[in-house]
Amino acid sequence: MVEPAPVHSMGPPSAVVQIRGARVHNLKDVDVNVPLDRLVAVAGVSGSGKSSLAMGVLYAEGSRRYIEALSTYTRRRMAHAARAAVDSVRHVPAALALRQRPGVPGVRSTFGTSTELLNVLRLMFSRLGSHLCPNGHRLSPTIDVAAGKELVCPECGAAFPPPGAESLAFNSAGACPACEGTGTVREVDDAALVPDPSKTIHDGAVAPWRMFGLTMMSRVVAEFGVRTDVPYAELTERERQIVLAGPEEKKHISAATSNGKLFEVNITYRNARLAVQEAMRNATNEAGLARVARFISAHTCPVCQGTRLSRAALGTEVAGINLADVSAKTLDETLIWVPTVVDPLPAEMHPMARMTVSQFEEMARRLVQLGLGYLTLDRAGATLSTGERQRVQLARAVRNETTGVLYVLDEPSIGMHPVNVEGLVGIMRDLLDGGNSVVLVDHDVQVLREADWMIEMGPGSGTEGGSMIAQGPISGITADPASLIGPFLEGSGEPIVRRRAAAEAMYDAGTVHLATVPRFRRTWCPLIRPA
Numbered sequence: 001m002v003e004p005a006p007v008h009s010m011g012p013p014s015a016v017v018q019i020r021g022a023r024v025h026n027l028k029d030v031d032v033n034v035p036l037d038r039l040v041a042v043a044g045v046s047g048s049g050k051s052s053l054a055m056g057v058l059y060a061e062g063s064r065r066y067i068e069a070l071s072t073y074t075r076r077r078m079a080h081a082a083r084a085a086v087d088s089v090r091h092v093p094a095a096l097a098l099r100q101r102p103g104v105p106g107v108r109s110t111f112g113t114s115t116e117l118l119n120v121l122r123l124m125f126s127r128l129g130s131h132l133c134p135n136g137h138r139l140s141p142t143i144d145v146a147a148g149k150e151l152v153c154p155e156c157g158a159a160f161p162p163p164g165a166e167s168l169a170f171n172s173a174g175a176c177p178a179c180e181g182t183g184t185v186r187e188v189d190d191a192a193l194v195p196d197p198s199k200t201i202h203d204g205a206v207a208p209w210r211m212f213g214l215t216m217m218s219r220v221v222a223e224f225g226v227r228t229d230v231p232y233a234e235l236t237e238r239e240r241q242i243v244l245a246g247p248e249e250k251k252h253i254s255a256a257t258s259n260g261k262l263f264e265v266n267i268t269y270r271n272a273r274l275a276v277q278e279a280m281r282n283a284t285n286e287a288g289l290a291r292v293a294r295f296i297s298a299h300t301c302p303v304c305q306g307t308r309l310s311r312a313a314l315g316t317e318v319a320g321i322n323l324a325d326v327s328a329k330t331l332d333e334t335l336i337w338v339p340t341v342v343d344p345l346p347a348e349m350h351p352m353a354r355m356t357v358s359q360f361e362e363m364a365r366r367l368v369q370l371g372l373g374y375l376t377l378d379r380a381g382a383t384l385s386t387g388e389r390q391r392v393q394l395a396r397a398v399r400n401e402t403t404g405v406l407y408v409l410d411e412p413s414i415g416m417h418p419v420n421v422e423g424l425v426g427i428m429r430d431l432l433d434g435g436n437s438v439v440l441v442d443h444d445v446q447v448l449r450e451a452d453w454m455i456e457m458g459p460g461s462g463t464e465g466g467s468m469i470a471q472g473p474i475s476g477i478t479a480d481p482a483s484l485i486g487p488f489l490e491g492s493g494e495p496i497v498r499r500r501a502a503a504e505a506m507y508d509a510g511t512v513h514l515a516t517v518p519r520f521r522r523t524w525c526p527l528i529r530p531a
Contacts, residue, residue, distance in 0.1 A: 062095025387415025
């Protein structure tokens, strides 16, 4: 086993993160030095403690200490991790985590918005586009737009300000008024509001009132003369109409506290439909919409046909197509189309157009390198896989041009085709070239081979893991007899036999349970071609 490398073997003290006595989850008083300014891989079988070391110690302490360095006023408005169960962590820089499961995007998020590619296209359409005057006449592209000059229609003489990029955004002024930029119209399903008509209102017949914390509405509706102690099915049509669509009037009611004390209160009535509509408007992400999904029916917006954009926003065209047409293209197709917009423009607009095209190509190229070229820009963010969302995060991190940051990546290769691994490694090298440090947790041998330094956790999972069994450069790991993954890093079929023998030897020695052996084999053996 390779002992934790002494500090002087990897440069000055500040060139390594010194971790001593780490006990997060199943870690067993782990002591390890993690090099900075290098690509460091943390490997091991599932449950071996690699994520506990990378995320639970390095990221948790790096992010916590950065936040604690801020003012008290700022810290109160930020969530941060609790102190990690560790004796000491020294020289850890500010850390950012690109997690295996990024947060669920908002309802208006798309692949185009999350990558910020759509921002560039909106700028392109606003500056280089052919706009419509208020009377529907199409104007030729003009440099006057970039100069902020008012446009004058040559046919009808109407003067109007050119639309800005925000006027072409479906999460802003360019949103379709019918669907509010979501591309989907959601309507309340009356049948779902009272799923069990045999119940009384008092017993919770009106489902939205129960779900959205409006239980007092059963008292308020009684003030309208609606009976709350008989089955909903026996209510008159007038009573049912009040339950479903009654007016937003204030009513004076008596309510009891938990200790039985009565108090008087004025409450505005929220009928069943309104309760669902308000919950739907307040939903900021897919999780919020899921709560109201049982009460609504959804279909593609008939006004914008799912494009999310207003008619005015759809009126602007570049090279004969509108923004929705471009957004429906895959990233690969868009990269082919974008350079073609320059030549048809007036000569004085070419420098500005080439600058915009260059910006788009530079941003898009990294995403294509990460294997995301097949995605359309209008693809809903919530439908992206966790691997796709993490790669979007990774590309954005490089574009932000940070320096001195520790990036902790949780299985960045998940869902990635082997041909795109080179692009992934290139992105991580770009982060290093910018003066950052990268620690990744991964199972993919193709990715692990690219690391400058490896820390292997194990030997088993759960209580049988949590120890550092090897560390060093890849050449050192492959030569270390204690390493379980080392033989696979050599890339031949022979290591499979050697690793199996090593696992069985550990079992005989009582250091690992035989039940973990198939898990080792499932993790690494499929990645090695037979000799």
